[in-house]
Amino acid sequence: MKILVLGAGAWGSAVAMSAAQHPAGHAVTLWARDAAQWAAMQAGRENARYLPGMAFPPTLALATGDFAALAAAADLVIVATPMSALRGMLQALHACPAPVAWLCKGFESVAGDAPGGFGLLAHEVRTAVAPQLQAGALSGPSFAQEVARGQPTALVAASGHASVRDALVAAFHSPSVRVYANEDIVGVEVGGAVKNVLSIATGLCDGLELGLNARAALITRGLAEMTRLGLALGARADTFMGLSGLGDLVLTATGDLSRNRRVGLLLAQGQTLAQAVESLGHVAEGVYSARTVAQRARLLGVDMPITDAVVALLDGRLQPAEAVAQLMGRDPRGEA
Numbered sequence: 001m002k003i004l005v006l007g008a009g010a011w012g013s014a015v016a017m018s019a020a021q022h023p024a025g026h027a028v029t030l031w032a033r034d035a036a037q038w039a040a041m042q043a044g045r046e047n048a049r050y051l052p053g054m055a056f057p058p059t060l061a062l063a064t065g066d067f068a069a070l071a072a073a074a075d076l077v078i079v080a081t082p083m084s085a086l087r088g089m090l091q092a093l094h095a096c097p098a099p100v101a102w103l104c105k106g107f108e109s110v111a112g113d114a115p116g117g118f119g120l121l122a123h124e125v126r127t128a129v130a131p132q133l134q135a136g137a138l139s140g141p142s143f144a145q146e147v148a149r150g151q152p153t154a155l156v157a158a159s160g161h162a163s164v165r166d167a168l169v170a171a172f173h174s175p176s177v178r179v180y181a182n183e184d185i186v187g188v189e190v191g192g193a194v195k196n197v198l199s200i201a202t203g204l205c206d207g208l209e210l211g212l213n214a215r216a217a218l219i220t221r222g223l224a225e226m227t228r229l230g231l232a233l234g235a236r237a238d239t240f241m242g243l244s245g246l247g248d249l250v251l252t253a254t255g256d257l258s259r260n261r262r263v264g265l266l267l268a269q270g271q272t273l274a275q276a277v278e279s280l281g282h283v284a285e286g287v288y289s290a291r292t293v294a295q296r297a298r299l300l301g302v303d304m305p306i307t308d309a310v311v312a313l314l315d316g317r318l319q320p321a322e323a324v325a326q327l328m329g330r331d332p333r334g335e336a
Contacts, residue, residue, distance in 0.1 A: 012080025105192030106289035119292035187239030196286030203264020
C-alpha cells in the first residue's frame with residue numbers, strides 16, 4: 001500500500017513511522033512543507049524538532065516541494081496539518097483519486113463574532129471545498145511520542161465512506177495500533193475538538209491544586225457538554241462513550257504529554273496566554289478552537305459553561321481563580 005503523509009509535525013511523523021513499520025510492508029512517504037526541515041530530516045533520519053531521538057524506519061521516504069504527483073500515485077493520503085491549514089490542503093487535493101483522511105482536531109476558526117457566522121468541523125470543510133473526495137478522519141486517544149515508539153494505541157477510523165474506513169484500517173491496524181471503524185464522523189470530530197478545550201480547564205484545575213475531586217467533576221461534566229453539542233450537530237450519543245469521546249478526553253485531560261493541559265497549568269502559574277503558547281513549541285488546538293466551539297454552541301442553543309469559562313480565561317476576561325468561582329457559583333440543577 002502506498003501511503004502519503006502530508007505534514008511533518010509530531011503527529012504526522014509518528015503516524016508515518018508507525019505505517020512504515022507495518023507488517024504488510026507499506027511504502028510510506030512523509031512530506032514536509034519546509035525544505036530546510038526536510039533537509040535536516042534527510043541528514044539525521046529523525047524529526048529532531050518534534051520527536052528528537054526517535055529514528056525513522058529505514059524504509060520511510062521523505063519528500064518536499066510539489067506533492068501533486070505523490071498524491072496522484074498514492075493509495076491513501078493523510079493530511080497531518082493543523083486545522084488552520086486543512087482548507088487549503090483539501091482544495092489542493094480536490095481531484096485526488098485516493099481516499100484522504102485528516103488528523104487535525106477542532107473547529108475551523110472564523111474572524112470576528114458576526115451573527116450567523118460559525119467555524120466548521122473538518123468534514124464540513126471538506127463538503128465545502130472538495131465534496132467529491134472520499135474522505136474521513138483518523139482520531140482517538142493518542143500521543144505522538146508513544147505511537148512513534150510503538151507503544152499500544154487504539155484509534156478510530158471515521159468516515160461515511162466504507163472505502164476510507166477500510167483503507168485506514170489496512171494502513172494502520174497492526175500489533176501496536178488497533179483501529180476501530182466508525183461511521184459517525186460528526187461525533188468523532190466533536191469529541192476531538194471539544195476535549196482540547198476541556199483539557200485546558202483540567203490543566204487549570206491541577207495547576208491551582210484544586211484536587212482530584214475537582215478534576216473528576218470537570219472531566220465528567222465536560223463529557224456532558226461534549227455530548228450535548230454533538231447531539232445538536234447530529235452525532236450519536238454512544239460515540240461519546242468511545243475512544244474519540246471519553247477516551248480522548250481522559251488522555252488529554254490527565255496526560256503529562258498533553259499540550260492543551262499544559263496551557264492550563266501555565267495559566268494557573270500566572271503566565272500570560274502568549275507566554276504559555278510560546279513555551280510549548282507546538283500547536284495547542286484548544287487555544288485556537290475554544291472560541292469557535294463556544295460560538296457554535298451558542299448558535300445551537302447548547303449550554304457549555306466549562307467551555308465558556310475557558311474562553312473567558314483565554315480572552316483575559318477572567319483570572320484563573322475567577323473562572324473556578326464562576327463554575328462553582330452556578331445555580332443548582334439536575335444532572336441529566
